[in-house]
Amino acid sequence: MQPFRYPQPAPSEITPRACFLARRHLLAGAGMAAATAMLPRSSRAATLSGKPSPLSTDAKQTPLEDVTHYNNFYEFGTDKGDPAANSGSFKPMPWTVTVDGLVNKPRTIDVGELLRTMPLEERIYRMRCVEAWSMVIPWIGFPLAALLKQVDPQAAAKYVAFTSVVRPAEMPGQRGFLQTIDWPYVEGLRMDEAMHPLAILAMGLYGETLPNQNGAPIRLVVPWKYGFKGIKSIVRISLVGEMPPTTWNKLAANEYGFFANVNPEVDHPRWSQASERVIGGGGGFFGGEGRRDTQMFNGYGEQVASLYKGMDLRKNF
Numbered sequence: 614m615q616p617f618r619y620p621q622p623a624p625s626e627i628t629p630r631a632c633f634l635a636r637r638h639l640l641a642g643a644g645m646a647a648a649t650a651m652l653p654r655s656s657r658a659a660t661l662s663g664k665p666s667p668l669s670t671d672a673k674q675t676p677l678e679d680v681t682h683y684n685n686f687y688e689f690g691t692d693k694g695d696p697a698a699n700s701g702s703f704k705p706m707p708w709t710v711t712v713d714g715l716v717n718k719p720r721t722i723d724v725g726e727l728l729r730t731m732p733l734e735e736r737i738y739r740m741r742c743v744e745a746w747s748m749v750i751p752w753i754g755f756p757l758a759a760l761l762k763q764v765d766p767q768a769a770a771k772y773v774a775f776t777s778v779v780r781p782a783e784m785p786g787q788r789g790f791l792q793t794i795d796w797p798y799v800e801g802l803r804m805d806e807a808m809h810p811l812a813i814l815a816m817g818l819y820g821e822t823l824p825n826q827n828g829a830p831i832r833l834v835v836p837w838k839y840g841f842k843g844i845k846s847i848v849r850i851s852l853v854g855e856m857p858p859t860t861w862n863k864l865a866a867n868e869y870g871f872f873a874n875v876n877p878e879v880d881h882p883r884w885s886q887a888s889e890r891v892i893g894g895g896g897g898f899f900g901g902e903g904r905r906d907t908q909m910f911n912g913y914g915e916q917v918a919s920l921y922k923g924m925d926l927r928k929n930f
């Protein structure tokens with residue numbers, strides 16, 4: 614059977630913003646050193662556009678500088694500035710993702726092929742970290758469900774297990790100073806969560822392919838969950854029958870649960886989760902200087918609350 618090819622957006626559907634970014638990228642490539650200096654990006658970043666999605670938030674977007682310089686990516690170090698500083702020699706292309714496990718059509722897919730064939734959309738999502746900060750990021754990606762449907766899941770598949778890359782030569786955090794983490798970074802979703810249209814695999818942000826520090830070339834974004842569920846630089850997606858292990862749960866099970874749904878009523882044992890610091894400013898509107906009250910399911914309750922009907926969200930945090 615021929616794989617179904619999704620149409621790429623017509624030029625008329627590309628947002629003026631994407632056109633602006635594309636032009637800026639071309640100008641930078643033509644030798645506008647000042648423009649590139651103002652916008653430090655991976656040298657391999659290329660323009661990328663997706664059809665604007667109605668699932669986006671209209672909240673004020675976090676400046677690109679903050680999105681790319683305030684990161685968690687322990688493979689490159691534990692400080693928020695480490696991923697930008699230490700990921701310059703990471704090589705996100707070429708890259709393949711293996712989708713296997715309890716499926717009828719396992720595949721190993723080239724990321725270049727995904728870029729050409731998947732229905733790319735721009736989704737503006739708020740990311741809320743368990744450390745009580747948040748950002749609003751214009752991601753470019755496609756629904757995880759679109760990829761899972763291609764491999765034809767078996768009825769026995771109850772969870773999806775994700776695995777990040779292991780490349781100690783390119784990732785200083787994997788060269789021994791972080792003995793506490795048992796590499797690779799792993800994450801998981803329940804099958805119904807993975808099939809939910811809000812869960813996406815992102816390959817770009819702000820009109821370009823993903824910067825290394827944000828999880829190039831492909832990472833998960835699950836906007837109703839804490840940021841640590843958004844596993845970066847994915848190499849394997851396996852459908853499994855049992856709840857898979859997850860990195861932060863293995864490190865501290867009393868602090869980080871499997872579900873990790875954003876919930877202002879369930880505090881982290883060491884700090885409150887009732888409000889969040891808005892990175893890059895702009896949160897003053899909701900209360901206090903750059904702070905905002907955290908919303909249940911990060912504001913996506915209407916769409917996802919039914920997934921957890923009958924579950925005790927204090928126990929299943």
Ligand SMILES: Nc1nc2c(c(=O)[nH]1)N[C@H]1C(S)=C(S)[C@@H](COP(=O)(O)O)O[C@H]1N2
Pocket residue numbers: 683684685686687688740742743777798826827828839840841842843844845846
């Ligand atoms: N492989 C991998 N993925 C990861 C992490 C990591 O250390 N390694 N950190 C997680 C955490 S704790 C957060 S908050 C988000 C941060 O994503 P960002 O840097 O793009 O904002 O990535 C998540 N994905």
Ligand SMILES: [Mo]
Pocket residue numbers: 685742743744839840841
């Ligand atoms: Mo996080």
